[in-house]
Amino acid sequence: MRRMKPYIHDVYPLKAQFLRNQPITIAVELDLPFALDDGQTELEVKIYDLNLEIEVYRHEIGRSSPGRQTNQLMISPKDVAFKGFGVDVHLYLEEEWLQVSSTSFDVVTNWRQSPRYGFLSDFHPNEAGDSEDIKQMTKLHINLVQFYDWMYRHDDLVATVDVYSDLMGKVSSRKVIEEKIALCHSVGMKAIAYGAVYAASREFYEQHTDWALYGSNGKVLDFIHIFYLMNIAEESPWHRHIIEQYKRTIEELQFDGIHMDTYGSPKIAISKLANEDKIVRLDEHFPVLINNTRKLLEQCTEDLCLIFNNVGNWPVDTVACAEQDVIYIEVWKPYERYHHIVQILSWAQQYGKGKPVILAAYLKPFMEKGDASMDRANYAALILTAVISASGGYHLLLGENKGVLTQGYYVDYSSLSDAFFRDLRLYYDFIIRYATVLYDPELRDVSMTHVDGDNLEYVFEKVSYSTYGEANKVWTLIKEKPGLKVVNLINLCGVSDDYWNTGKQKPTPQNDFSLTILLESEVKSVFISTPDNEMGRPQQAQYEIEDRDRGKTLVLTIPHLDIWSLVVIELLQ
Secondary structure (H helix, E strand, O other): OOOOOOEEEEEEEOOOOEEOOOOEEEEEEEEEOOOEOOOOEEEEEEEEEOOEEEEEEEEEEOOEOOEEEEEEEEEOOOOOOEEEEEEEEEEEEOOEEEEEEEEEEEEEOOHHHOOOEEEEOOOOHHHOOOOHHHHHHHHOOOOEEEEOOOOOEOOEOOOOOOEEEOOOOOEEEHHHHHHHHHHHHHOOOEEEEEEEOOEEOHHHHHHOHHHEEEOOOOOEOEEOOOEEEEOOOOOOHHHHHHHHHHHHHHHHHOOOEEEEEOOOOOOEEEEOHHHOOEEEEHHHHHHHHHHHHHHHHOOOOOOOEEEEEEEOOOOHHHHOOOOOOOEEEEOOOOOOEHHHHHHHHHHHHHHHOOOOEEEEOOOHHHHOOOHHHHHHHHHHHHHHHHHHHHOOOEEOOEEHHHEEOOOOOHHHOEEOOHHHHHHHHHHHHHHHHOHHHHOOOOOEEOOOOOEEOOEOOEEEEOOOEEOOOOOOOEEEEEEEEOOEEEEEEEEOOOOOOOEOOOOOOOOOOEEEEEEEEEOOOOEEEEEEEOOOOHHHOOEEOOEEEEEEOOEEEEEEEEEEEOOEEEEEEEEOO
16 A cells, blocks of 8 residues: 555564663654655654653654655663553654554563563574564564574584584574574573583483483483483483583573473483482472572673473472572463463462563464464464463563464474564563553452452453353453552453464454442552554543442443453552
8 A cells, every 4th residue: 555644664662671771762664655854744752651651752854765764762761670661653744643653662670570582493504694583573572582402412502613403404503693692682682592401412322321311111211212311410420511511502602591491201210320220300300400500600691591491380399499580381281271371370470489480382273274274373372472461471482583383393483474473563562561560579369369259349240251261251360459450351252262272263352341349449540451452552441439338439341352451440559
């Protein structure tokens, strides 16, 4: 479509995340159908803290030729510990309002306060000079990037030549890897090196057969008949060997940390060190390996990131308090329903005592072909993103080249369409814009104790709802703390099942249903927002305060629900 007036093509921050008191830059891409004189076009940039407008900037567009141009707008640094901000950019032509487009950014003192995980897996020599993958991930606010299968061998991580093939036949270039690491650093991302904790080549195993793990039948344990599993116990020489390999990785390639991968099996194995059979319970040894890795690697880098993979939610109970920075869980059966996602997050948040939780929940519907299947995959992604975010978790799903993970071998990722990538960006912008209320550690979940049955603190009417994610109902997830109530509404109406890893129909929109909330103090503000409309901009809610038997009650109408809506009620303290 040919536009006859200037148009905002895109708006995004130039970094994935900003640190406290760091300068903030927002890029605005404009499409200009004709030449402009000085001052003919103006951008008005409004910065929001939730629903409160806190700053306004004006930027005149100078004399310009037709075509696309990128304007970089400077926003004042923010002296805050952790907060998400909304950015609404209004475009004017000779004082005529033309358009508004939105994005978001967050400010933290430390990346651990909000870790958004993505992936890179292509380090072929042909990738040299290509920065588009990092730019796309920046627009998704991804601030941690796992470099998947970058290494030469699982037991010999850093190659001594530039171009090499790994045991799966994938070709990589050390120069490209170093280039990608530098690109990540330039946009505020941490570069994390994949490194399996116990995998070795056949050649390495044959030279160190006593270092391996064995089954109770005496046979060596392997993974896909390519990787042989080594004994991670502290008494095993492999324990020191793999930590030294991690150290080389940090020192020689400037990675920021290690993604310590596991395969979920074995959970119990046999050691043959010193020609003696001994039972090894791996859940007892993982924390020691994590802690010893941190002890050595912290000598190499100031801000080390360690991430350990709890495959299938095991063994979170023993490793949660180990010296890793986040709790990372790869979700597999039998955790197959939406309420299992919330259950996993709740347990991990409790075990981790405040550590952020990242779920690697891969979506196999994106492996299917055809427009109808892609639509179902897209809705599955939107719903799952809403569920994880509304529950205070983070999701590893997206990465290079609009890539989406469908299974555990990241190299075989699928790709999103341009249109759906834009839809998911709206969700990721929304998550950052409202991070302050989605990830407030002081909020406690009252979904199962304050709604339904004899619980009258929150009452929904004129809609079929569920407090635990039933199909064909609106899922109500509610958190609160003194002075704040946060209601997430996820629409599963018209969705025939509650399995998170199957394609989904488009939810049936719900209109004009009511929510009443028992109040303990006066209302300061109420707003509703959704990533499905108005690019996530907050909308003032229409409500009344009624005096009922149990006390003052807020009566609110939810005018429309597509997939995910957020209701925020602030009270006077």
